[in-house]
Structures are given as structure tokens and as C-alpha cells.
Amino acid sequence: MTAENRAEHGTGHALGHGTAVPLTERQEARRRRILDASTRLASRGGFDAVQMREVAEEAGVALGTLYRYFPSKIHLLVAVMQDQLRHLHTTLRKRPPAGADPAERVAETLMRAFRALQREPQLADAMVRALIFADRGASAEVDEVSRLTTAIILDAMGTGQPTPERLSAVRVIEHTWHSALITWLSGRSSIAQVKVDIETVCRLIGGSA
Amino acid sequence: MTAENRAEHGTGHALGHGTAVPLTERQEARRRRILDASTRLASRGGFDAVQMREVAEEAGVALGTLYRYFPSKIHLLVAVMQDQLRHLHTTLRKRPPAGADPAERVAETLMRAFRALQREPQLADAMVRALIFADRGASAEVDEVSRLTTAIILDAMGTGQPTPERLSAVRVIEHTWHSALITWLSGRSSIAQVKVDIETVCRLIGGSA
DNA sequence: CGTTAATCTAGAACAAGTTACAGACTCGCC
DNA sequence: GGCGAGTCTGTAACTTGTTCTAGATTAACG
Structure with a gap:
């Protein structure tokens, strides 16, 4: 070699x-x-x-x-997702969310990401389906996506060193984010509903953690 | 005909x-x-x-x-999931959770379901992967699963007519539940971590809604 | 019973992800 | 410049979900 x-x-x-x-x-x-x-x-x-x-x-x-x-096809599409997330992350660094408290800023950030996905719904479909369907064979790659997502959310919170509490909160937010996307992509919930879900989790979780 | x-x-x-x-x-x-x-x-x-x-x-x-x-295979496995959920629901009706407040009862219920899944991890894999991978073609069947899950959680809350607030909370709990299961099934988080995630979302969401 | 429409069976055929393999090519190295 | 290890190409084969078809079977109805 x-x-x-x-x-x-x-x-x-x-x-x-x-x-x-x-x-x-x-x-x-x-x-x-x-x-x-x-x-x-x-x-x-x-x-x-x-x-x-x-x-x-x-x-x-x-x-x-x-x-x-x-x-595998899954690995491929997860790599595409990593790509997109890196773009998003640098874009967000340039224009960070402007909300007053952490919960607002996280919600704003996720909604911005959501709007980007709405512009390319098919691409979103491919990436998200691959992400959640990934099995153990791709867990390293999926973990990288998770790391990127967490970094984006923590950036939005902008509260420096996150406490364990906060990290738990971020986990729940990520869960909600992914699952809400899925329901939207499979036509089982509206854009408005996703918005509500994101705002709900950010308000309740972000507020208390 | x-x-x-x-x-x-x-x-x-x-x-x-x-x-x-x-x-x-x-x-x-x-x-x-x-x-x-x-x-x-x-x-x-x-x-x-x-x-x-x-x-x-x-x-x-x-x-x-x-x-x-x-x-399709997806329809088939979603039907299997409906089956299992119906079992679970009747079992739960016989022995309802005993926690003091709604959040505790929901967490207890979900943890009970989670333990059942741990006993048949492969079955869980099949059902959950099918559920989240389902596309628009199976949305009716997936909706039925969602209905069942919501019913189970509302039962656990046991607070009669749910307010819109509470329904939002249940949505977030369901999102977290599904996504946490996925991370567990794909080997990206431990049983303990899933437990924490479930408890986190129930505490924070269930407490304030 | 016999008719008839619908269902069921057996098996081939097709589609797309994945694997396998033989031969051509490239790179780093002598 | 030539060698050898490792890559890339082109293509066929294999797997599994899905579709299709022709014929046997079944159920309702007169």
C-alpha cells in the first residue's frame, strides 16, 4: 500500500x-x-x-x-448530510441568531435550518431518511452528524461551557428535531406543526435547563 | 366482487x-x-x-x-407494530403506572415499554426502523401507530381531557421516544442514556405542560 | 349444482443495492 | 525507465423487494 x-x-x-x-x-x-x-x-x-x-x-x-x-448508499447520504451541515455551520457562524435568550436563539437557528431544508425537500428526504435508517454499520458516520448538530445547537445557545443538564436538554432537542423532520417528510405533519414542535421543545427544555 | x-x-x-x-x-x-x-x-x-x-x-x-x-414490507412491519402496541395498551390498562404526578407516570410507562423492547431487541429493530423509514405511501398506517402511542401516553398522564398545551407536550415526548429508540437500536447510545433522555423529556415537558 | 367474479398459488421477471473479478492504470521507488 | 503494490474500470452475478401472469380454487347467488 x-x-x-x-x-x-x-x-x-x-x-x-x-x-x-x-x-x-x-x-x-x-x-x-x-x-x-x-x-x-x-x-x-x-x-x-x-x-x-x-x-x-x-x-x-x-x-x-x-x-x-x-x-453503502447510507454511508454516502450521511456523508452528504455532513457536507450540508458543515456549510450550515459556517453560514451560521457568520450570521448568528439574534434572540434574547438561549431558547429563542436555538429555536431561531433550527427554524433557519428548517427553511433551508424546505427549499430542497427532496434532498432533505434523502439525507434524513438515510440518517435515521442507518444501522450499526454506519454509526461512526452518524455520530459525526450528531456531533455537528450538537455543536450547532450549543453555538446557538451561546452559553459557554455547557452543564450536564444543558447537554441533556440538547439531546432532547435533537431527538425532537429529527423526529419532527421525519413526520414532515413523510407527509404526516405540516410545516406549521413542525414549527410548533420545535418551539415547544426549545421553550420548555431550553427554559429550564 | x-x-x-x-x-x-x-x-x-x-x-x-x-x-x-x-x-x-x-x-x-x-x-x-x-x-x-x-x-x-x-x-x-x-x-x-x-x-x-x-x-x-x-x-x-x-x-x-x-x-x-x-x-410493502414497511406496511407489514408497521402492522406488526400496531399489533404489539395494542397488546401493550391492554396490558397497561390492567396494571397502570403508579407514579405520583403525570410526568412520573409517563416516564414509568415508557420505561416499561422500553424494557419490553429490550427483551426482543431484534423485533424492536424491525418495527422501529420500518416505522421511521415509512414514506408517504404508508402514512395512514403510521398515523394509526401514532394514535395508539398518543393514547398510551395520555392514559399514563391520566389527567382527563388534554389541553392543547398537553398535546404539544405529548408530541415532543413521542418524538423523543422514537428518536431515542433509534439511537439505541443503532448502537449509538446506551440503555442508560435512553433512560435519561426519557426521564429528561418527561420531567421538563410533563412538568410544565 | 353451475356460473361467475374475485382470490389464491406458483413461478417467472424486473429493479436496485451490493459483491466479485479480470484487466488496465498510477504512484512511489529503485 | 521499470517494478510492484495498490487503484480504478467495466461488467457480470447475486440478493431481496416488488410486479406480473396464467391457471387452480373459492365463495356467493341463482
């Missing part, structure tokens, strides 16, 4: 997961093309439209290569 | 959904055999082990028949 990369498993599989495997420039480019192709396809037709063969073709890589970079 | 039933669609498809289509005794039996076979398979290997061909074989029906009764 001296060429384009050194994988972390003896099997010679799995690229770019875990910790900082240095990627060639061409590999970095491939990875990006794959993520972009997935995002494009997801934006059009949601979860079902992200078909591995199509992703591979659009990205200009062989199917086997796609699977080397992302060992 | 005069034989074993009269379906509700012109296509002659979809059996036993929507409103009270009277089923023959043999049809009722088939339906039950299918649900039982699914439950058995799910208990063994979780979501992935519920394979439509196997379900059909174990239940002694043809594959096409299985699909007539349950138009």
Missing part, C-alpha cells in the same frame, strides 16, 4: 473513513464529484433517486470505486 | 386497509399467520431477516397474496 492511499483495514477496503487518511488530489476530486453527483440526484428525486449506478455514472467513476469510497 | 371480499379500489387490490373491510374467516386467519410469521422472523434477525419470500413461506401463502394483504 504505497500508491494512492493506505487504507486502514487489512482487507484493502474502505477509503477515507475513520481518521485522516491522506487522499491524493485526484482522489479528493473523485470524492467531491461523487458527493456532488449524489446531492444533485437527491435534490431531484429524494432518497429513491439516488441510485448507486447513476451516482457512479454522473460522477464518472466505476461502481466498484463508488463503493470503495462509500461502502 | 362478491367472493371473499370487496376491495375498495377499482384495481382489485389492497386488502384490509382503510375502513373495516369485512374479512372472511380464512382471510382473517391468513392475515394472522402472516403477522405471526413476520413477528417470528423479526424476533430472530431484525429488519433484514423479515424477507418477503420467507414470510410468505412461513405463513403458508403465496408471495402475491402476501402483497395483497400488505402492499
Whole structure:
């Protein structure tokens, strides 16, 4: 293993997961093309439209290569979500929420994220469905998403070192956030209802913790 | 359409959904055999082990028949969940939670349900994954599950006519419940952590609503 | 009973995720 | 420049959810 990369498993599989495997420039480019192709396809037709063969073709890589970079469709879409969350996080850092108390700021932040998702409902569908459907095999990647989400919420709270209490609160907020998104995506609750749910959890939880 | 039933669609498809289509005794039996076979398979290997061909074989029906009764694997597993929830509900009615205030009783109820799921983690996996992965095509069936869950929680609260406030609270509790289960099932949080999450949401939400 | 519409069965066929493999290619190194 | 390890490509095969079809079976009704 001296060429384009050194994988972390003896099997010679799995690229770019875990910790900082240095990627060639061409590999970095491939990875990006794959993520972009997935995002494009997801934006059009949601979860079902992200078909591995199509992703591979659009990205200009062989199917086997796609699977080397992302060992399953779930991994792929979770990676897309990480991508989007990182965008969101930097955007939010530039224009932080302006609410008076932490609960308001968190609610505002989540509603901003929600509006972004509403602009790309199909993409949201693909990402969120992948996220929650992920099984143990993708837990590391999903954990990263969770870390990013937590960071965003804590940033919005803006109260410095979080207490254990606060961390519990953030967990509940995240649970509500994900589950509310699901009900919206599957057409079982309205945008207004999601808004209410988010505001409810932020008010009640954020207020007391 | 005069034989074993009269379906509700012109296509002659979809059996036993929507409103009270009277089923023959043999049809009722088939339906039950299918649900039982699914439950058995799910208990063994979780979501992935519920394979439509196997379900059909174990239940002694043809594959096409299985699909007539349950138009997708998701529908099937959501029906299994309805089944289990109905069991749980009647069990709970017999031995209602004993906590002093509503929040405690809800937490106790959910923890009891959680312990039941821990006894059959694979079955839990199958049911919960199906539930959250369900798309618009199964929203009616998922709504029924939601109705059942809400009823169980409201029963545990035991405070008669729920106020709109209280209903919002129950929504947040349900969101947290589902999402916490997911994190547990996918190995991203411990049993203890789920317990904390449930208690947190019940305390904070149940207390103030 | 016989008719008839609907259901059920058995099995093939199709779709999309995943795996496997042989050969071409690339990179770092001598 | 050539070597060797590791990649990438193209393609076929396999798996499992889903659909389709032709024929056997069943149930209600006269």
C-alpha cells in the first residue's frame, strides 16, 4: 500500500473513513464529484433517486470505486448530510441568531435550518431518511452528524461551557428535531406543526435547563 | 366482487386497509399467520431477516397474496407494530403506572415499554426502523401507530381531557421516544442514556405542560 | 349444482443495492 | 525507465423487494 492511499483495514477496503487518511488530489476530486453527483440526484428525486449506478455514472467513476469510497448508499447520504451541515455551520457562524435568550436563539437557528431544508425537500428526504435508517454499520458516520448538530445547537445557545443538564436538554432537542423532520417528510405533519414542535421543545427544555 | 371480499379500489387490490373491510374467516386467519410469521422472523434477525419470500413461506401463502394483504414490507412491519402496541395498551390498562404526578407516570410507562423492547431487541429493530423509514405511501398506517402511542401516553398522564398545551407536550415526548429508540437500536447510545433522555423529556415537558 | 367474479398459488421477471473479478492504470521507488 | 503494490474500470452475478401472469380454487347467488 504505497500508491494512492493506505487504507486502514487489512482487507484493502474502505477509503477515507475513520481518521485522516491522506487522499491524493485526484482522489479528493473523485470524492467531491461523487458527493456532488449524489446531492444533485437527491435534490431531484429524494432518497429513491439516488441510485448507486447513476451516482457512479454522473460522477464518472466505476461502481466498484463508488463503493470503495462509500461502502453503502447510507454511508454516502450521511456523508452528504455532513457536507450540508458543515456549510450550515459556517453560514451560521457568520450570521448568528439574534434572540434574547438561549431558547429563542436555538429555536431561531433550527427554524433557519428548517427553511433551508424546505427549499430542497427532496434532498432533505434523502439525507434524513438515510440518517435515521442507518444501522450499526454506519454509526461512526452518524455520530459525526450528531456531533455537528450538537455543536450547532450549543453555538446557538451561546452559553459557554455547557452543564450536564444543558447537554441533556440538547439531546432532547435533537431527538425532537429529527423526529419532527421525519413526520414532515413523510407527509404526516405540516410545516406549521413542525414549527410548533420545535418551539415547544426549545421553550420548555431550553427554559429550564 | 362478491367472493371473499370487496376491495375498495377499482384495481382489485389492497386488502384490509382503510375502513373495516369485512374479512372472511380464512382471510382473517391468513392475515394472522402472516403477522405471526413476520413477528417470528423479526424476533430472530431484525429488519433484514423479515424477507418477503420467507414470510410468505412461513405463513403458508403465496408471495402475491402476501402483497395483497400488505402492499410493502414497511406496511407489514408497521402492522406488526400496531399489533404489539395494542397488546401493550391492554396490558397497561390492567396494571397502570403508579407514579405520583403525570410526568412520573409517563416516564414509568415508557420505561416499561422500553424494557419490553429490550427483551426482543431484534423485533424492536424491525418495527422501529420500518416505522421511521415509512414514506408517504404508508402514512395512514403510521398515523394509526401514532394514535395508539398518543393514547398510551395520555392514559399514563391520566389527567382527563388534554389541553392543547398537553398535546404539544405529548408530541415532543413521542418524538423523543422514537428518536431515542433509534439511537439505541443503532448502537449509538446506551440503555442508560435512553433512560435519561426519557426521564429528561418527561420531567421538563410533563412538568410544565 | 353451475356460473361467475374475485382470490389464491406458483413461478417467472424486473429493479436496485451490493459483491466479485479480470484487466488496465498510477504512484512511489529503485 | 521499470517494478510492484495498490487503484480504478467495466461488467457480470447475486440478493431481496416488488410486479406480473396464467391457471387452480373459492365463495356467493341463482
